[in-house]
Structure formats: structure tokens, C-alpha cells
Amino acid sequence: MTQSLAISDVRALLQLLGEVRELGEDPAAWRAHLAKELARLCNARAVVSGELGVRKPKTAAHERAVNGGTCEAAVTALAVGLSGISEGEERKFMADVFWYDHQSDSTLNGLMPLYGSTFVRSREELSANGSWYRSALANERFRRHDCDDFIMAMSAVPGASAICSLELFRAWGAPRFEERERLLVQLVHEELSRDFGARVAQQPRLSPRQRQVLALLRRGLAEKQIAAELDVSPHTVHDYVKALYRAHTVQSRAELLAKLAEPSPPLARLVATAGF
Structure with a gap:
């Protein structure tokens, strides 16, 4: 995998991981630094880094909501950090780009079965160009925030019903992300998720x-x-x-x-x- 990255990219990645680990006790600081540096390395318009809890259906109605494509029925935000999105825009951005009802727009329905697993997906892997640029999701919701192409990475945390998530967005009309950016996101996400998982495993499970x-x-x-x-x-x-x-x-x-x-x-x- 790393053979596809330039030596300078590998060095930058190792340096970033070291810096994030040093800031690990300050959530706001490490998320801001991670987002800023990944945006710079990958020429991203916006970056979202967060931790999500995977909801376990407790009722038949809840299970139908999850299976039917309601994001908020499937996961809940434990903590989310954003870069490139103004404070006044954050709530609307999350509602438009993350928490929309997949039943009303099926463009990214391929995401729903993936929640709770470990994966990295580019926008093209989830929605072909033709479908994407004809969709209301792209033209109304994403374009409203000057976002277009994206890379999404999620990792299940061992021993907990939680996932680490990382998403990068390119500006509307900007060139799509390439394999280089996908590999950078995958590598940094794998390393940080491994760190989190090791420490979460040490936490006692309480009623x-x-x-x-x-x-x-x-x-x-x-x-x-x-x-x-x-x-x-x-x-x-x-x-x-x-x-x-x-x-x-x-x-x-x-x-x-x-x-x-x-x-x-x-x-x-x-x-x-x-x-x-």
C-alpha cells in the first residue's frame, strides 16, 4: 500500500500521527490539528473527524427505521470535530450531509449496511458520476456547502458499539480525490483507530x-x-x-x-x- 505513496507523503503521515498522539488528551486540539493537516495534505475543502455510537435496535419500529435508511436511527454522534465549516454552518452541514433520511434520497444507500463495520469508500464507489450529479443530494445538499467529491472512512472499535469516522470533502467542481488521497486517509485512520481501540479495551464495561x-x-x-x-x-x-x-x-x-x-x-x- 505504502509503495503507492511518495516518500514525502509517508514522512508527512508519520509526523502527523506523532503530533496527533501528543495532543491525544485534548480532543479539540487533536481533532483540529488532524483536520487542518489532512486538509492541507489532500487539498480538501472540509474535513470531519468524529466518534459515533452504533445504535442497537430495541424495538421493531427502531429496527425498521435502521433498515429503512434513517442515519440517526443507525448511529449517534459521541463527538464530532469539523474543519473548513464555519460555526454557524455546522448544524446545517451535519443535517444536510450526514443526518438526512436515506429513504428520501437513495443516492448513498450503500452506506447503510456498512455502519458498524470497518471500511474506506470513495464517493465513486458509492455513487457513479452520472447518478451523483443528477441527484438532489449532490445538487441541493452538498452543493449548498460547496462540497462535492468525498472519501469516507469508518472503523469499528473493538469491545464497544462505536466507530471512529473520518470524512474528507473536495469543493464543488474541484478535481476528484485520487488513489493517493484514499491511501493517506486509510493509513492515518487505521493507525488512530488502532490506538483508540487499544485504550477502549482497557475501559471497564459498566451497567x-x-x-x-x-x-x-x-x-x-x-x-x-x-x-x-x-x-x-x-x-x-x-x-x-x-x-x-x-x-x-x-x-x-x-x-x-x-x-x-x-x-x-x-x-x-x-x-x-x-x-x-
């Missing part, structure tokens, strides 16, 4: 009630106060606290809070908080 108790412990509440807050018995809360100690391999509340105070990468925190 919804355990997460509630943990959040109250971090607020400084005593077990009796937590019991009153959750309307359960102090004995039940004590059992949850002991389970939290085991999950985090600690022996006391002080150890637990100290361990939780240790910095961890953004995706690990998001997955632990959201419970994916």
Missing part, C-alpha cells in the same frame, strides 16, 4: 446503574446520599460500589477516584460515559 452510581461518587456523595438520590437501599448502593471497585481493580473510594482522575484518550472517555 447503566453502575454508571449512575459512579457519577454520583465523583460528585462527592456518600453512599446514603446516593441511595436517596436513586431511591434504592443503602445496601444496594454498597453492592454497586463494590462492583465498581472490582471493575476498576481498586480497594477503596479514594483509589477509585484517583484512578478515574488519570487522563485517558477522548474516545475511551466517551464510550465509558455513554455506555456503548
Whole structure:
């Protein structure tokens, strides 16, 4: 794969990965830096980097929504960073380009079965030129934001119902992305996803009630106060606290809070908080 990249591209990629890892404890900083440098390397109009939670259908109606092509029924944003899109435009951009109903426009319906898996796709792999430039999605939604050709990469995070996503967009009418840009995106995405997956695997999986108790412990509440807050018995809360100690391999509340105070990468925190 790397044989198709120039030596200068490989060096730039390695440097970028090192810089992003150094900024890993500051989500806003590393996303902004990643987006800015990828935009420069790939001559992209806009870059979106984020983490998404894969929704598991809980009802028959929810499953029909997912299968029917509703993006928001399939995934939920844990965190998203954008570059090249103004603050005032972000919400509209996400609604137009990401969260639209695939039932109303089937141009990119090939994406729906891919959610929750690991893949890299160019726009042409998902929609041929003729279909794309005849579609309302391209001419109304994408063109509204001066976006056209794109590369989309998603990686499933081992041990969590979550995915890392990375999308690059060229300006409307600009030359399409080539194999060089596809390889750059694939390589940087694979490396960062591997980093995230390794750290997420270290995070204990907690039940919804355990997460509630943990959040109250971090607020400084005593077990009796937590019991009153959750309307359960102090004995039940004590059992949850002991389970939290085991999950985090600690022996006391002080150890637990100290361990939780240790910095961890953004995706690990998001997955632990959201419970994916």
C-alpha cells in the first residue's frame, strides 16, 4: 500500500500521527490539528473527524427505521470535530450531509449496511458520476456547502458499539480525490483507530446503574446520599460500589477516584460515559 505513496507523503503521515498522539488528551486540539493537516495534505475543502455510537435496535419500529435508511436511527454522534465549516454552518452541514433520511434520497444507500463495520469508500464507489450529479443530494445538499467529491472512512472499535469516522470533502467542481488521497486517509485512520481501540479495551464495561452510581461518587456523595438520590437501599448502593471497585481493580473510594482522575484518550472517555 505504502509503495503507492511518495516518500514525502509517508514522512508527512508519520509526523502527523506523532503530533496527533501528543495532543491525544485534548480532543479539540487533536481533532483540529488532524483536520487542518489532512486538509492541507489532500487539498480538501472540509474535513470531519468524529466518534459515533452504533445504535442497537430495541424495538421493531427502531429496527425498521435502521433498515429503512434513517442515519440517526443507525448511529449517534459521541463527538464530532469539523474543519473548513464555519460555526454557524455546522448544524446545517451535519443535517444536510450526514443526518438526512436515506429513504428520501437513495443516492448513498450503500452506506447503510456498512455502519458498524470497518471500511474506506470513495464517493465513486458509492455513487457513479452520472447518478451523483443528477441527484438532489449532490445538487441541493452538498452543493449548498460547496462540497462535492468525498472519501469516507469508518472503523469499528473493538469491545464497544462505536466507530471512529473520518470524512474528507473536495469543493464543488474541484478535481476528484485520487488513489493517493484514499491511501493517506486509510493509513492515518487505521493507525488512530488502532490506538483508540487499544485504550477502549482497557475501559471497564459498566451497567447503566453502575454508571449512575459512579457519577454520583465523583460528585462527592456518600453512599446514603446516593441511595436517596436513586431511591434504592443503602445496601444496594454498597453492592454497586463494590462492583465498581472490582471493575476498576481498586480497594477503596479514594483509589477509585484517583484512578478515574488519570487522563485517558477522548474516545475511551466517551464510550465509558455513554455506555456503548
